[in-house]
Amino acid sequence: MKALQNRLDLILDRIDNPQFLKNDGLGNEIGFWIFDYPAKHELIVRDHVTHLTEKLEKRGFKFKNVNIFQILIDMLNSRGLLERTFAREKQVGVEAIKTTLAGPLSQKKVAEFIASQIQPDTLDFVLLTGLGNAWPLVRGHELLSALQDVMGKTPLVLFYPGEYSGQDLHPFGLIDSKNYYRAFKLVPETFKK
DSSP: OHHHHHHHHHHHHHHTSHHHHHTTTSTTOOOEEEEEEOGGGHHHHHHHHHHHHHHHHHTTOOEEEEEHHHHHHHHHHHTTOHHHHHHHHHHHOHHHHHHHHTTTTOHHHHHHHHHHHHOGGGSSEEEEEOHHHHTTTSOHHHHHHHHTTTOTTOOEEEEEEEEEOSSEEEETTTOOOOEEOOOEESSOTTOOO
16 A cells, blocks of 8 residues: 555656656657556545646646546437436346447547547646446557547556556456557656656
8 A cells, every 4th residue: 555655646746747748758659658556446546636636737737637437428428328328237237238338439439539528639638537437348458549549649647447567458457358558657666756
């Protein structure tokens, strides 16, 4: 727990660094960052992100904190599908509803909806939260891949409930997946100020 708190405490300094905002030193890579954490500490991370958001606002940054789960609700509402989805889930169950929503909530459509809502080219950076609540409708590596097409040069930080090896995302630290994604760890376990 102390190691996580130490990493959380370093986020503000990392984001406030001009190299982060300009994507400097990334070797022409897109400025996508992942802050991974044990899923059991979700509430601690959520609380920290709330305080982080307040501090970033006070410093005058132009950014959005996007909750992916809320985005899914907004997407379904915008198409008049939310209540129908709830009713259908009761009839057919969670697994069937995942299949039903695969089209309307494709990662590409989610990424495009996010971009239309936040206009990333007007922002200094974007924070993405709520992935744990949106899983498995949204998968981290697939969403990040889709967001590459719409984020331009705007840096993005995904708060990821699981483990990121630097190559693979492992949801909740329990699911052994080989979901390759190339991003940078925002605050590695060994990061020093």
